Amino acid sequence: MKAISLIMGFLCVFALSSQSVNAKTADSFFKRFQIVRSTDGKLIGIRDRTLPVKFSVAPYVKMIKSQLLNEQSLINNLQLNGEYDSEVMNVLNEDRVQDFSGNQAAFDENANIVLDSLKKLAELNVDQVFSHPAFEEVVSKYQDKMTEAILLLDPTMVANVNDSSYFYKKNVTYKAVTWGLDFARKRLSSIPILNTVSHVIVQVESLITERRQFHQNMLLHYLENFKEEELGLTHDEVNLIWSSIYESRIQWFAFWESNAAKANWAKYGVNNFYLNYRNATNTLKSAQKMYSEVNERMNFSFQKVTFNNEKVVVNLFDKESMFQNRPAIAFNYDKPSQIVRKRIMLNIAQLGLSFVPMSAFIKDTANSFIKSFYQQQKITEGALYGYFESIEDPRGAQLVKAQYLNPFDNLAI
Numbered sequence: 001m002k003a004i005s006l007i008m009g010f011l012c013v014f015a016l017s018s019q020s021v022n023a024k025t026a027d028s029f030f031k032r033f034q035i036v037r038s039t040d041g042k043l044i045g046i047r048d049r050t051l052p053v054k055f056s057v058a059p060y061v062k063m064i065k066s067q068l069l070n071e072q073s074l075i076n077n078l079q080l081n082g083e084y085d086s087e088v089m090n091v092l093n094e095d096r097v098q099d100f101s102g103n104q105a106a107f108d109e110n111a112n113i114v115l116d117s118l119k120k121l122a123e124l125n126v127d128q129v130f131s132h133p134a135f136e137e138v139v140s141k142y143q144d145k146m147t148e149a150i151l152l153l154d155p156t157m158v159a160n161v162n163d164s165s166y167f168y169k170k171n172v173t174y175k176a177v178t179w180g181l182d183f184a185r186k187r188l189s190s191i192p193i194l195n196t197v198s199h200v201i202v203q204v205e206s207l208i209t210e211r212r213q214f215h216q217n218m219l220l221h222y223l224e225n226f227k228e229e230e231l232g233l234t235h236d237e238v239n240l241i242w243s244s245i246y247e248s249r250i251q252w253f254a255f256w257e258s259n260a261a262k263a264n265w266a267k268y269g270v271n272n273f274y275l276n277y278r279n280a281t282n283t284l285k286s287a288q289k290m291y292s293e294v295n296e297r298m299n300f301s302f303q304k305v306t307f308n309n310e311k312v313v314v315n316l317f318d319k320e321s322m323f324q325n326r327p328a329i330a331f332n333y334d335k336p337s338q339i340v341r342k343r344i345m346l347n348i349a350q351l352g353l354s355f356v357p358m359s360a361f362i363k364d365t366a367n368s369f370i371k372s373f374y375q376q377q378k379i380t381e382g383a384l385y386g387y388f389e390s391i392e393d394p395r396g397a398q399l400v401k402a403q404y405l406n407p408f409d410n411l412a413i
Helices: 002-007 009-014 027-032 058-079 084-092 104-123 126-131 133-151 173-187 191-225 235-247 255-263 265-290 338-353 360-371 382-390 394-404
Strands: 033-037 043-048 157-160 293-297 302-307 310-321 324-332
Touching: 027 033, 027 382, 043 191, 043 235, 058 084, 058 104, 058 126, 058 191, 058 338, 084 104, 084 338, 104 338, 104 360, 126 133, 126 191, 133 173, 133 191, 157 191, 157 235, 173 191, 191 235, 191 338, 191 382, 235 255, 235 265, 255 265, 265 293, 265 302, 265 310, 265 324, 302 324, 302 382, 324 338, 324 394, 338 360, 338 394, 382 394
Parallel strands: none
Antiparallel strands: 033 043, 043 157, 293 302, 302 310, 310 324
C-alpha cells in the first residue's frame, strides 16, 4: 500500500527473515531492572533503570504534530486520485477473515466514521494551532500539574512488595487531567485549539500511566521464563513481586479489590497470573483452527502462528478489535510496518473525531471502536518486548517499540 511505503518504509530494514529462536539470557534483566533491598537484605521492590524521572509534554506534542502533518500530506497526495478512502479501508480491513464472530454492518459504519475523522484533519492548520500562545500556555500549566502528580509516586518503581496498597493509594494522575481539561475550557474559545489541546491532555496522561504497566509486562516475562535464582530472587520474593504488579492494576474506585489484595498478599499476584495464563491457553485452543501452524509459545500472552499464510505473533490476552473476536496480531514477520501504520492512523483519528458533527452516543461508540484496536494491546506487548530483549533480538524489540507509540519511553538499556 502506498501509505505504508510513504510513511513507514524505514521500518523495512528491521524485517525479520526468520523466526530462529535465540538463547535466552538473564543479562538484560540485570541491565534493565534493579532489585531494591533494605540494609538487612529484605526485598523492597523492583525499579526499572530506564524509566525517566523528569517529565515534559514536549515529546508528545512533537510526535502528534509530526503524525498530523504526515497524514495531511498523505491525504493530499492520494485524494487527488481518489485513493485515500480505499487506503484507509484497506488498513482497517486487513486480515478480517476467519473471525470467531463479527457485525459487518457495525464495523463498516465505524470504519466510515474513522475515514471522515481523518479527512477532517486535512482542514486543520497544524502549525497555527500548535504555535498559538494559548495552546502553549495550557500545555505549560498542565505540564506543571502532571509533574506534581508524578513526583508523588516514584516513576521508576514497577513493584513494591512491602506495601499492599502502594500503587492504589497513589493513583493520582487523573486529577491532573481533570484540572487541565477544565483550565483549557476556561482559557480557550477556538474549537480547533481547544479540541487539540484537550486531546493532548488526555493522551499524555494515558501514555504516562501505561509506561509502568508496559515495563511490568516485561518483568512478568522474566519472572515466568527464568528461574528465581537466575534473577537473584527467592520463590517467595517472586510471588510478592507478582502481587505488587497486580495490585498496581486495581482501579482507583475498586476498594474491595484492594482489600482482597491485602488479605492474600503472598498469593494474590501468583493466583492472578496463572488465572490469566489459563484463560490465554483456552483462547489459543479456541482460535487454533484459524491457524495453519501453531508454533512457539513465547510467554504467558504471546504465541507464534501462521495466519493467512503469514508468520505472525498473536496476543492471547486481547482481541483484534471490538468487532473482531480473534486474538490480536501483535507482530507480523512478513509485514513489519503493518501494525504501526494502523495505530498511527487510528491515534490521530481520535483527534479528528472531535471535529465530526454527530451525537455524543455515536461519537463515544466510534471512539471505543478506535481504541479497541490498540489501547490495551500495545500495553500487553511489553511482554513481547521482554521476549525479544531476553533472547537478544534487537530487530524484534525495535519493531515492538515502534508500534508502542509512546514518546515518553525510550526503552533503551
